Amino acid sequence: MARAFAKIAFTDNVKQLQSEMGSRQTYQVFEQGDTDDVCIDKRTEQFIKQRDSVYIATSNDDGWPYIQHRGGPKGFLKVLSDKQIGFADFRGNRQYLTVGNIQGNNKVCLFLMDYAQTRRLKIWGHAEVIQKAEYAGLMAQLELADFRAPVERGVVITIDAVDWNCPKYITPRYTQDEFAQFLVDD
Template sequence: MARAFTKIAFTDHVKQVQSDMGSRALYQTLEHGVTDEVFIDARVKKFIEQQDSFYIATTNEDGWPYIQHRGGPKGFLKVLNETQIGFADFAGNRQYLTVGNIVGNNKVCLFLMNYAEKRRLKLWGRAELVHEQDNFSLVQQLEVAEFRAPVERGIVITLEAMDWNCPKYITPRYTQDEIAQFLVDD
């Protein structure tokens, strides 16, 4: 998995900065991993399915990046199989920046955080917009039964790389549910 990540993330400019800053030799070893295969193992699956939010990055046709927060109940980001994840695209502010960017360039990056455990996972992939009239069963699979926000479409992402990121500098934060659990446990 690390080799797939380096192929996407370590461009020539990145490698040059790594060389200039003295970290190139350390990161060059990741490029010689045994496989480019990217798959969702049990640890990654559990982490993904526990998320109640994530950030998705896209770029527009002028190359400008855009990052959007997506949220919902735990489990709204679903693991579909070993290489695909997806979510119901709930109606929002109707700017459609992420969706429009995906139409022009389907490359996306997701950033998943667990502040309480100081863990983060980066996922790179290609997004596909799935409309109910084209694939009703898939959109229905992505919906969250107890969350009644209007669903405009599904978004399915085929993963091309992933990387667990260093916990350094993550300030722990806790959800209301996590705080309530702490109070019950005491």
């Protein structure tokens, strides 16, 4: 999986800067993996299923990046297979920046954060916006039974690369449920 990540992330400009800053030799190892095949393993699957939010990056037709927060109850981000994840896209502020960007350039990057445990997972992939009329079965997999927000569409991401990122500088933060657990444990 590291080789797939390196092929996407380590552009010529990045490699040049790594060389100048003395880290190129360390990161060159990522490029020497034995496969480009990316599969969601059990550890990654569990991490994804426990998230209640995700940051999704897209870029518009002019190349400007945009980062959107998506959230819901734990498990709103679904593991559909060992190469696909998805989520029901709930009605928001109706700007449609992320969805519009995906229609022009379907490359996305996701940041999944676990602030309490200072863990971060980055996912690169290609997104597809799906409509219930065309993909009723798939939409049924993405929807949440007890969540009342109106679903406008689904977003399915085929994963090209993942990277577990360094926990350095992640400030621990806790949800109300996580904080309540501290009080129960004491």
